[in-house]
Amino acid sequence: MDKQTIIQVSSISKYYGANKAIDQVSFQVKEGEIFGIIGTNAAGKTTLLEMLMGLRMPDIGNIKVLGHDTLLETDSLKEDIGIHLQSTSLIDKMNVREAMELFQAFYKRKSDLECIIDQFGLAPYANKVVKRLSGGWRQRTALAIALVNDPKIIILDEPTTGLDPQAKKDYWALLRQLKQQGKTIVIASHDMEEVQRNCDRIGVLRKGELVICGKPLTLISELPGGGMTMEAVYMQYAMDVKGVLAYRD
Numbered sequence: 001m002d003k004q005t006i007i008q009v010s011s012i013s014k015y016y017g018a019n020k021a022i023d024q025v026s027f028q029v030k031e032g033e034i035f036g037i038i039g040t041n042a043a044g045k046t047t048l049l050e051m052l053m054g055l056r057m058p059d060i061g062n063i064k065v066l067g068h069d070t071l072l073e074t075d076s077l078k079e080d081i082g083i084h085l086q087s088t089s090l091i092d093k094m095n096v097r098e099a100m101e102l103f104q105a106f107y108k109r110k111s112d113l114e115c116i117i118d119q120f121g122l123a124p125y126a127n128k129v130v131k132r133l134s135g136g137w138r139q140r141t142a143l144a145i146a147l148v149n150d151p152k153i154i155i156l157d158e159p160t161t162g163l164d165p166q167a168k169k170d171y172w173a174l175l176r177q178l179k180q181q182g183k184t185i186v187i188a189s190h191d192m193e194e195v196q197r198n199c200d201r202i203g204v205l206r207k208g209e210l211v212i213c214g215k216p217l218t219l220i221s222e223l224p225g226g227g228m229t230m231e232a233v234y235m236q237y238a239m240d241v242k243g244v245l246a247y248r249d
């Protein structure tokens with residue numbers, strides 16, 4: 001594992017009974033990258049992210065996050081990772097500041113909550129009940145909660161699904177700011193345009209296999225038969241057609 005590698009995934013597989021949800025996946029994420037994961041429904045994105053977070057364990061293979069083996073060192077892993085809840089129902093009845101304080105209580109390392117509230121433009125909403133906020137502000141609150149332990153890595157599972165175009169743009173602007181502050185971000189998304197524009201590298205999952213991985217423009221320019229967009233990359237590799245097994249670093 002070289003110095004820049006912050007996440008090292010080595011030949012992991014995960015079964016749910018007889019269903020192989022993740023099939024011998026290997027890749028690395030470098031410090032400060034935004035790494036995107038795309039794939040159809042049921043391709044295994046959530047399962048993979050949950051394993052990166054230490055919430056599920058691979059049946060085969062191993063994952064190292066900041067040098068810690070997720071199987072053996074779950075506690076130190078939790079301190080370094082910011083988790084974005086897919087549903088905010090747990091915090092719906094609290095106000096924004098209360099929800100941030102509640103989650104912060106679980107961690108040893110603590111961020112300055114007022115700084116996050118300021119950076120995220122949440123000040124006017126800090127005393128409002130999360131349930132009453134628009135979808136965009138609820139997702140912003142979920143992202144703010146992911147930062148309460150000043151994590152090095154933030155793992156996000158389709159956070160912009162269902163947001164309107166402006167809210168999506170604003171959300172990605174925040175992610176770019178976090179990248180500039182040195183955070184590493186791993187994000188699953190169904191929006192090809194946003195991953196093409198914002199991710200440093202992208203991995204494509206198909207039926208649990210990592211079919212290809214590389215920089216968006218490299219993946220596009222190396223498409224067999226040509227293509228101009230991430231959409232075409234998705235059609236080539238994520239769909240259930242015969243693809244090419246390849247890894248572009």
Ligand SMILES: Nc1ncnc2c1ncn2[C@@H]1O[C@H](COP(=O)(O)OP(=O)(O)OP(=O)(O)O)[C@@H](O)[C@H]1O
Nearest residue numbers: 016019020021039040041042043044045046047048
């Ligand atoms: N807790 C679980 N128990 C049993 N099977 C599961 C469980 N979670 C996921 N699966 C199965 O594992 C496979 C991968 O699911 P997963 O949710 O990881 O995919 P996904 O790419 O995140 O899908 P989506 O885009 O719909 O969220 C699917 O076949 C799914 O039915």
